[in-house]
Amino acid sequence: MVAASPTLAKPADARASLFEGWRALADNYVARRIGKAVLTIWAVATMTFFLVRLMPGNPVEQFIGQLIAQYQLPYAEARDQAASLFAIDLDQPVYLQYFSFLGKLAQGDLGTSIKSQGVKVTSIIVAFLPWTLFCVGISLFISFGLGIILGALMAYWRGSVLDYSLTTFGSLLHSIPNYLIAMILIIFLGVRWELLPVVKMRGSMSPGIQPGFTLVFVLDVLFHAALPILTYVVTTVGTWMLTMKASTTATLEEDYVNFARAKGLTDGRIRTAYVGRNAILPLFTQLTLSIGFVFGGSVLIESIFVYRGIGTILVSAVSGRDYPVMQGCFLITTASVVFANLLADLLYGYVDPRVRVGQ
Amino acid sequence: MTATSEPPRNAVPDPGERGVFAPPSSFRMPWGQATDARIDASTLPDDIVLSVRDLTVAYRVRRGTVKAVRRISFDLRRGETLALIGESGSGKTTVALALVRLLVRAARITDGSVVYRRGARAVDVLRLGAAGLRHYRWNECAMVFQSALNALNPVIRVRDQFLDVAKAHGMTDRRAAEARALELLRLVQLDADRVAGSYPHELSGGMRQRVLIAMGLLLDPQVIILDEPTTALDILTQRTVIDLLRRLKGERQFALVLVSHDLALAAELADQVATVYAGRIVECGTVADMFYNPHHPYTLGLLNAVPTLSGDFRALDSVRGQPPDLIDLPPGCAFRPRCPFGTDECEATDPEVATVDPARSGVAGAGGHVVACLHADAVAKTFDRHASAARK
Numbered sequence: 001m002v003a004a005s006p007t008l009a010k011p012a013d014a015r016a017s018l019f020e021g022w023r024a025l026a027d028n029y030v031a032r033r034i035g036k037a038v039l040t041i042w043a044v045a046t047m048t049f050f051l052v053r054l055m056p057g058n059p060v061e062q063f064i065g066q067l068i069a070q071y072q073l074p075y076a077e078a079r080d081q082a083a084s085l086f087a088i089d090l091d092q093p094v095y096l097q098y099f100s101f102l103g104k105l106a107q108g109d110l111g112t113s114i115k116s117q118g119v120k121v122t123s124i125i126v127a128f129l130p131w132t133l134f135c136v137g138i139s140l141f142i143s144f145g146l147g148i149i150l151g152a153l154m155a156y157w158r159g160s161v162l163d164y165s166l167t168t169f170g171s172l173l174h175s176i177p178n179y180l181i182a183m184i185l186i187i188f189l190g191v192r193w194e195l196l197p198v199v200k201m202r203g204s205m206s207p208g209i210q211p212g213f214t215l216v217f218v219l220d221v222l223f224h225a226a227l228p229i230l231t232y233v234v235t236t237v238g239t240w241m242l243t244m245k246a247s248t249t250a251t252l253e254e255d256y257v258n259f260a261r262a263k264g265l266t267d268g269r270i271r272t273a274y275v276g277r278n279a280i281l282p283l284f285t286q287l288t289l290s291i292g293f294v295f296g297g298s299v300l301i302e303s304i305f306v307y308r309g310i311g312t313i314l315v316s317a318v319s320g321r322d323y324p325v326m327q328g329c330f331l332i333t334t335a336s337v338v339f340a341n342l343l344a345d346l347l348y349g350y351v352d353p354r355v356r357v358g359q
Numbered sequence: 360m361t362a363t364s365e366p367p368r369n370a371v372p373d374p375g376e377r378g379v380f381a382p383p384s385s386f387r388m389p390w391g392q393a394t395d396a397r398i399d400a401s402t403l404p405d406d407i408v409l410s411v412r413d414l415t416v417a418y419r420v421r422r423g424t425v426k427a428v429r430r431i432s433f434d435l436r437r438g439e440t441l442a443l444i445g446e447s448g449s450g451k452t453t454v455a456l457a458l459v460r461l462l463v464r465a466a467r468i469t470d471g472s473v474v475y476r477r478g479a480r481a482v483d484v485l486r487l488g489a490a491g492l493r494h495y496r497w498n499e500c501a502m503v504f505q506s507a508l509n510a511l512n513p514v515i516r517v518r519d520q521f522l523d524v525a526k527a528h529g530m531t532d533r534r535a536a537e538a539r540a541l542e543l544l545r546l547v548q549l550d551a552d553r554v555a556g557s558y559p560h561e562l563s564g565g566m567r568q569r570v571l572i573a574m575g576l577l578l579d580p581q582v583i584i585l586d587e588p589t590t591a592l593d594i595l596t597q598r599t600v601i602d603l604l605r606r607l608k609g610e611r612q613f614a615l616v617l618v619s620h621d622l623a624l625a626a627e628l629a630d631q632v633a634t635v636y637a638g639r640i641v642e643c644g645t646v647a648d649m650f651y652n653p654h655h656p657y658t659l660g661l662l663n664a665v666p667t668l669s670g671d672f673r674a675l676d677s678v679r680g681q682p683p684d685l686i687d688l689p690p691g692c693a694f695r696p697r698c699p700f701g702t703d704e705c706e707a708t709d710p711e712v713a714t715v716d717p718a719r720s721g722v723a724g725a726g727g728h729v730v731a732c733l734h735a736d737a738v739a740k741t742f743d744r745h746a747s748a749a750r751k
Contacts, residue, residue: 255509262461262504263574264496265527273523274512281514353558354513 139232147240170238
């Protein structure tokens with residue numbers, strides 16, 4: 001920063017240092033990036049808040065009507081009950097309601113479910129989110145790992161039978177929607193050929209199994225997650241494969257790869273540190289982005305396989321008009337996308353030194 | 360003329376170029392498939408480190424076969440510099456790549472031999488197996504590519520790229536390797552500690568070129584090949600690199616193969632200069648031979664194409680026309696369509712390389728002066744006339 005001339009700097013010293021502190025914070029890439037992420041989540045939370053209240057048939061009014069019809073309560077009493085249940089003061093102007101919603105949100109309170117009364121939305125999410133995280137995380141890991149290995153092999157052996165068959169296979173699978181694959185798996189593996197006990201595989205674990213780090217539990221969880229994982233992997237591995245192939249093919253032509261050969265480096269070193277490391281860079285951003293998309297995709301797959309994850313909860317919340325739960329699910333999905341992006345941006349500097357900013 | 364009477368060999372399969380998944384070879388360091396590649400060193404003169412005979416390279420493309428290098432022969436003496444000069448597409452870079460067997464997949468070395476020697480041992484580089492080739496590259500012969508700007512891995516620090524090379528060639532002592540890298544970086548006049556800790560994108564083009572030269576010296580190779588070392592650099596940086604190379608050459612005593620289109624660079628750095636046209640060495644001699652006694656019309660044309668500060672601009676006479684199509688070469692001498700000395704005889708025969716001075720070596724490089732032209736004497740006389748006219 002250019003030093004201000006001393007005569008000007010002296011009287012405004014305190015303000016200048018405050019300003020410079022702010023500037024330093026604003027100039028800090030990490031701080032700026034985190035600020036942006038928080039801002040995005042706030043914007044989405046605000047939008048869902050007002051959207052819910054703009055919907056025809058306000059859920060609270062609906063609930064009040066439901067109470068009146070069900071228990072023959074007078075309107076005022078029903079309204080009081082609803083207000084105490086949702087912890088919303090309905091007499092407040094909307095902007096005050098909004099601030100109290102934000103205040104609660106900041107404390108991690110997402111309200112209570114309408115359908116299962118008295119159950120906090122956060123506890124629902126805490127109960128079901130880990131299953132989705134587990135299932136999606138494992139699939140992403142397998143799919144990405146398999147994809148880059150196969151993609152690299154295709155690039156090294158381009159023109160071979162392996163290359164052609166995997167390219168065809170990859171683009172074919174890539175173009176089939178995942179719910180279709182899921183149904184095909186159920187119909188053929190489960191119903192027609194009866195290879196898999198599809199009905200037993202429903203849910204996220206068998207009844208009566210004690211959760212814990214026991215082999216029985218882990219195997220049971222994997223047994224139940226197998227079909228969703230298989231579906232995710234089959235539908236996404238093609239994209240990774242083809243992207244990695246294109247990226248590796250381009251990297252193999254780079255001068256530094258040829259130069260590495262001229263330097264007599266070992267094949268293993270060239271393959272990993274020179275080709276692989278550089279070829280994987282464009283896939284890195286894509287990986288973090290896809291985390292968010294997989295959350296969205298989990299809705300259909302989880303309901304087809306009746307897997308008890310956040311997707312199933314969202315579907316039942318939508319069909320039951322359970323607005324707080326819907327709001328919570330949307331918020332979690334948004335937050336996961338935003339944080340995945342944040343993570344991508346922060347980590348990318350470590351992966352690719354060329355985009356590293358500041359020190 | 361050709362100095363070798365060996366029958367043409369069959370096309371040599373190239374394990375190094377089958378991609379990096381080439382099957383590992385079963386033989387051992389340092390010379391790989393020794394029985395096949397080893398050559399009797401006593402047949403070579405003592406001071407020759409690299410002896411190329413009848414090297415022929417062809418690229419297969421859709422239209423046919425590109426004859427990129429046609430029966431090139433030369434010798435490289437210890438500590439000497441040979442400059443390969445020619446237009447773009449003349450095949451000079453292909454020669455350089457063939458010397459370390461780094462040609463693209465579509466290219467095949469169809470004939471010839473590249474004999475490398477250190478001390479009493481000699482080996483045919485074209486017959487080396489994968490392990491022997493890996494040892495030969497950089498340990499014995501370091502080739503620095505044309506594109507210095509993109510030759511370093513963008514995601515690895517310069518220090519670690521030096522260590523990569525050291526490790527690949529069995530320098531297990533990390534600290535010693537690092538010390539040597541820093542010493543070499545200082546030798547090429549770089550701020551060693553800062554540069555070693557930098558990523559390539561943090562360095563300027565001239566700095567990267569110097570890093571590559573320093574890297575080339577890491578294992579003390581006998582031969583260094585530099586492909587267009589100054590082309591991408593601005594004129595002041597070029598000067599730095601040229602001065603640096605000249606100093607290093609004196610200090611380190613490596614033989615240098617310089618590939619360039621820049622006659623001035625050749626004049627400053629080279630001991631021997633070879634002009635390459637349509638994949639052949641058409642003339643080769645000492646710097647004095649080539650600049651003051653050229654015998655090939657192409658050399659003459661290249662000399663005339665260089666403007667001088669004091670010269671008359673209009674008198675600048677370059678080589679007319681375009682380089683020939685290497686798939687479909689003209690009959691006889693490939694230079695015939697552009698040659699002011701050409702006669703019908705030139706279309707009938709493609710002249711062999713012959714010595715100008717019978718008292719000297721008949722091979723390109725190694726102090727000889729050879730030319731492949733039927734009208735070499737006429738060319739030399741024309742140059743004399745020009746030169747004496749210019750002196751007046």
